[in-house]
Amino acid sequence: MPYRVGVPGIDDRAHHRTAGVASTCRPSIYDCRQPPVALSTFVDAHLSRIRDARVMDAGAGAGPYVPVVAARAAELVAVDLATIRLSQIDATEAHQVCGDVQALPFRNGSFDVVMAMHMLYHVPDIAAAAREFRRVLRDGGVLYALTNSTSAQAEFAELIRRNGCDPSAGGDFGALRFSNENGVELLRAGFDHISVVELGPSRLVVTDPEQLVDEVERNRYLLEPGLRPGVAWRAFVHDVRVDAGRLIARDGDFRIGERHGLFTCW
Ligand SMILES: C[S@@+](CC[C@H](N)C(=O)[O-])C[C@H]1O[C@@H](n2cnc3c(N)ncnc32)[C@H](O)[C@@H]1O
Numbered sequence: 001m002p003y004r005v006g007v008p009g010i011d012d013r014a015h016h017r018t019a020g021v022a023s024t025c026r027p028s029i030y031d032c033r034q035p036p037v038a039l040s041t042f043v044d045a046h047l048s049r050i051r052d053a054r055v056m057d058a059g060a061g062a063g064p065y066v067p068v069v070a071a072r073a074a075e076l077v078a079v080d081l082a083t084i085r086l087s088q089i090d091a092t093e094a095h096q097v098c099g100d101v102q103a104l105p106f107r108n109g110s111f112d113v114v115m116a117m118h119m120l121y122h123v124p125d126i127a128a129a130a131r132e133f134r135r136v137l138r139d140g141g142v143l144y145a146l147t148n149s150t151s152a153q154a155e156f157a158e159l160i161r162r163n164g165c166d167p168s169a170g171g172d173f174g175a176l177r178f179s180n181e182n183g184v185e186l187l188r189a190g191f192d193h194i195s196v197v198e199l200g201p202s203r204l205v206v207t208d209p210e211q212l213v214d215e216v217e218r219n220r221y222l223l224e225p226g227l228r229p230g231v232a233w234r235a236f237v238h239d240v241r242v243d244a245g246r247l248i249a250r251d252g253d254f255r256i257g258e259r260h261g262l263f264t265c266w
Helices: 039-046 066-070 126-136 154-162 183-187 209-218 220-226 233-251
Strands: 054-058 075-080 095-098 111-117 137-148 194-206 254-265
Touching: 039 066, 054 066, 054 126, 066 075, 111 126, 126 137, 126 183, 137 183, 154 209, 154 233, 154 254, 183 194, 183 254, 194 209, 209 220, 209 233, 220 233, 233 254
Parallel strands: 054 075, 054 111, 075 095, 111 137
Antiparallel strands: 137 254, 194 254
16 A cells, blocks of 8 residues: 655755755756666666665655666655655655655665665765665665766856856765765765766756756755855856857757766665
């Protein structure tokens, strides 16, 4: 029987400013990946332990992995801070729990596998999340964590910089907080065994400037402290929108390079 658990007091409008939580249902820039990733191929090749397992998809968002994982796992629980995104998940495929990975509402040893796909860099205390993932995994259970290289997304960082914001001034924009390069050190808070595999390069080919604006808004909590003196948030967002629109009108799209890394921890 699927369950759905909300946390009283969690408000998407308040949280999208503080935790990378989306406030719109528009497709994100990550839906524009090329070559497109066949998630079933990726899951079978890299997340083999989910088969017949009790799995948590932590920071599941709108659940891009849910159909593929639900078809293979014994049970799937999708966890996210944002109810607006969780509500897009098919309740017949996954339980939905609104919660924070820094303090998970589950007993010790509840899961065989935890997936944390492109989410740990949004979490304020990454070491606390790693300890929580370890706690809710059974002995021998495994964490899969997907992220990006610090050298990725340089084009997006440049768009931000050019329009009045130092993307790293507010404390490590994007993958810089949890990256292929620093992830082992951060995950050591919870795990003794950690391996990382760098996956082939890919790129985001964005044709709608509003998707870039959405991504900027989603990262407001990281970017706003990096605004140049005298630049207001609204003016910065306006300038990003105009600049992105101009580039897309000129080139047909805006391309952002990626280099993903997958951590496996036990
Ligand atoms: C970039 S999205 C990734 C979504 C999905 N895993 C994917 O790979 O497409 C990051 C997600 O993490 C969620 N998130 C951020 N901080 C969180 C926290 N402390 N606890 C739970 N979820 C969190 C956000 O709401 C957002 O849905």
